Amino acid sequence: MSTNALPEIVERELVKYASTVAALHAGAIDPDKEFKPFRLVHGVYGQRQGGENQMVRIKLKYGKVTPRQMRVLADTSEKYSNGISHITTRQAIQYHYVKLDDTPALLRELEDCGLTTREACGNAVRAVCGSPNAGTRSDEPFAIEPYAEALFQHFLRGPLSSSLPRKFKIALSGADADPLQQVNIQDFGATAVVKDGKQGFRVVVGAGLGSMPVAPCLIAEFAAKEDLVPLCEAAVRVHHKYGDRANRAKARLKFVLKARGEEGFRALIAEELANARADGIAGRVLPDALPPANPTLVPAVSGAEGAWRKLNARPHRESGLAVVSVCVPRGDIPAPMMRALAGLAERFSEGDVRSTNDQNLVFRRVAHQHLSALYSGLDELGLTRSAHGMTDVVSCPGASTCQLGITLSKNLAKDLESRLAERGLDPATVGGRINISGCPNSCGQHHIGTIGLHGAASKIGDKLVPHYALLVGGGDEGAKVHFASLICRIPARKVAEVVAALAGWYKAERASAEQTFAQWLRVQAGAGLDKDVARKAREALKARIEPLCAIKADQLQESDLRDIGADKLFTLDELGAGECMS
Secondary structure, three states: OOOOOOOHHHHHHHHHHHHHHHHHHOOOOOHHHHHHHHHHHOOEEEOOOOOOEEEEEEEOHHHEEOHHHHHHHHHHHHHHOOOEEEEOOOOOEEEEEEEHHHHHHHHHHHHHOOOEOOOOOOOOEEEEEEOOOOOOOOOOOOOOHHHHHHHHHHHOOOOOOOOOOOOEEEEEEOOOOOOOOOHHHOOEEEEEEEEOOEEEEEEEEOOEOOOOOEOOEEEEEEEEHHHHHHHHHHHHHHHHHHOOOOOHHHOOHHHHHHHHHHHHHHHHHHHHHHHHHHOOOOOOOOOOOOOOOOOOOOOOOOHHHHHHHHHHEEEOOOOOEEEEEEOOHHHEEEHHHHHHHHHHHHHHOOOOEEEOOOOOEEEEEEEHHHHHHHHHHHHHOOOOOOOOOOOOOEEOOHHHOOOOOOOOHHHHHHHHHHHHHHOOOOOOOOOOOEEEEOOOOOOOOHHHOOEEEEEEEEEEOOEEEEEEEEEEOOEEOOOOEEOOEEEEEEEHHHHHHHHHHHHHHHHHHOOOOOOOHHHHHHHHOOOOOOHHHHHHHHHHHHHHHHHHHOOOHHHOOHHHHOOOOOOOOOOOOOOOOOHHHO
16 A cells, blocks of 8 residues: 555546456456556556556656666566566656556556656657756757656646547657657657757657658747747647547558648647647746756776776766766666666766666766776676667567567567677677667667668468568658668578678778768668669669578578577467557
8 A cells, every 4th residue: 555645636546547447357347448448548558468468658757767766666567567677769667467456556656656657558648758868968058857847747647638549759859969869750859959049949740650650840940948838739739639530540640740741730730839828828938057068078997897988988068977878688677687776876876867768778977986886886787788889779579568569579689689799790880779670660669770670471482481671771860860761571580690791881881980870871772862763772782681681492490480589480370459559
């Protein structure tokens, strides 16, 4: 039982949730028509294994998590789940294998420590994301966190927030050059800018990934700070009013943008902005001043710690502080590790920890004199690998738990990390990211990976073989988003060989040392060129890759017929209807 007095609205909500679970077991409500949408709004999502197995998603607003909350996550993951806290590509935490009957107690324990699952799933305004670097970089004009908090509070349990045609995603960034921002793949994205000496936001609306990525519509090159909440409210109202409620496959806001065109879409936003203001929706300028930028270089040391500092520590905007990235393999944090990380954060980072959209953690206020002790602590946990690079692979859970998953994407991520390291791929010289999704729906954000991969099934002869579609050259780069180009399909067990070859070709053939891996791949794929020229470029790259991964029917081994890490033959028998479409 709770020992804290929760807000009345939260207490009523938890009581109703528990009584609704009881009503389900009593047969008083329909499990699909009534209970499913109800539990989704509370962040409880059906799992591939069916029965009592549930996934529970926990919002971390703009990725922020305190050491106390980390310890609660550790405790509840052991008590109710498989002991793993999984970081998602939208900075949330997911538990898997939770029994439905345990969810009322779990939700209460989370609310007791200031964490919520409300509107983390379903047709709702989801978590408000914010770059984990926000407030630490020298190129940020002001703090975005107060505005992220204002948006979070405005929409949590809002009148439209859980009755939308489909989900609605929000993200804020403090700077275009921030590699951990992702404003251009959201329904609503805002970046801190300065124009004519005034501070405000550049606002984009209507983007999304899924199986068909759509770039956002620029709504305002410059919007006053006090206009941020009303503008986002307007976008939510457009989604609520014009989103397709008859066809779930076309119900995201991006389809309203595609149907109306940019000018028509801007007109809808303007109309609903006027309505929101008439209804009294207003924002304000918040206390958002940052300390003057006075960064100092991270002190260099020799050996393994020196290599770690070069890759994972960078200057904070405040003198004498560093921002440290903690590489969390595939975003999975076992409970004992979570407790240890909470202790390290208290000792060495003033308790300031953020989750990232590439499934890592960031310690944001580490004094230079504490770097060696922090390194030792992370080394004991096995967490000193390079973060955010090619050997730190991003992956959704895929077929391990998701009903839509085709392949075991996390197993491929683990395989890639080890095999690329064995091949000597150096993340310091081959920049970029690998993003893997278990199906075409892009939960692993394969459309914005330097190398993107999504699960697929193809026959070789008469045998069904797990494959991955290869996409190259993606990236959200602040002022512009690049969606990766589809090249070909690769048997799952050949992916590492192809990725290593692409990295090798890049190092040998790049136009200059300044040309990034993503830029080189875009050239190879003909990105931005005439349609026919681009098609020929992709075909040429495909022809270059195919000899590395082609398997003839008479060459198939039994291992080729099993997904990576699987102990049985690959089939599509367990595919189901994903509840993200419910």
